[in-house]
Amino acid sequence: MSTVAQNKRVTADQYYLNIAREVAGRATCLRRKFGAVIVKAKQIVSTGYNGAPRGTVNCSDVGFCLRNELGAKKGEHYEWCRSVHGEANAIIHASRFDTIGSTLYLVGLDAVTGEIVRDAEPCRMCKRMIINAGIEEVVVQSGQDEIARFKVSDWIDNNLGEYELVDGKMRPVRPDGY
Numbered sequence: 001m002s003t004v005a006q007n008k009r010v011t012a013d014q015y016y017l018n019i020a021r022e023v024a025g026r027a028t029c030l031r032r033k034f035g036a037v038i039v040k041a042k043q044i045v046s047t048g049y050n051g052a053p054r055g056t057v058n059c060s061d062v063g064f065c066l067r068n069e070l071g072a073k074k075g076e077h078y079e080w081c082r083s084v085h086g087e088a089n090a091i092i093h094a095s096r097f098d099t100i101g102s103t104l105y106l107v108g109l110d111a112v113t114g115e116i117v118r119d120a121e122p123c124r125m126c127k128r129m130i131i132n133a134g135i136e137e138v139v140v141q142s143g144q145d146e147i148a149r150f151k152v153s154d155w156i157d158n159n160l161g162e163y164e165l166v167d168g169k170m171r172p173v174r175p176d177g178y
Contacts, residue, residue: 012042016105017141023047024109027086028058030065032117033109034086038094038135040102048089052082059083078123087126091133100134107141118143124162127155 010018016037024035028051038045052058059065059082066080084092087104108117120140122130130138135152142148163170 013105013139013147016044016103017107017139017147019044019047020105020107021109021141023049024086024107025049027051027083027109027111028060029081029083030059030063030111031068033111034117034120035107036086036090037105038090038099038102039105040098045098045102046090046094048086048091048093050083050086050089053084056082075123078125085123085126087122088129091129091135094133096133102133102135103137103139104130104135105139116141116143119148121148121150124160127160131156 016039020035020037022035023037024033027033027035027049032050034050036048038047066082067077070077070080072080087106090104091099106120106122108120109115110117119142122138131152137152138150140148140150159170162173164173165171
């Protein structure tokens with residue numbers, strides 16, 4: 001039963017996540033469909049979904065995904081992907097003035113089943129863009145009734161998990177899959 005049918009008002013987080021889910025419906029990726037909504041002061045600043053760069057052929061139009069063909073695992077080999085990520089597109093379409101102090105809402109859907117991508121979060125490159133855009137928090141639909149929250153300051157404080165302090169010096173961390 002929907003929250004509307006129960007006469008309950010949907011939360012602000014779920015409202016924006018529902019919009020992000022609709023935005024994901026425009027995605028052209030054959031693996032995952034992501035929608036992003038940037039919100040500041042209870043106003044939508046920008047939206048974005050993943051797809052090929054403007055004016056170029058979408059994977060959904062040609063029915064071919066290089067990452068699928070080459071067996072790329074989740075989180076690996078984004079350099080093989082034609083798509084600009086939803087978070088990146090939302091940031092590109094907004095001014096930094098409007099993104100400073102904002103919240104980014106993100107929903108990922110499996111392109112085949114339409115199910116919510118569990119444990120989704122922005123990739124390493126998108127995290128870097130989110131930091132530079134001045135976004136403070138990322139809220140992700142991580143299951144049907146589950147929401148994950150990421151404080152961007154935590155990514156900054158731990159150097160995105162890319163470096164660790166060893167014997168008084170910063171050393172790169174090589175994550176699994178890279």
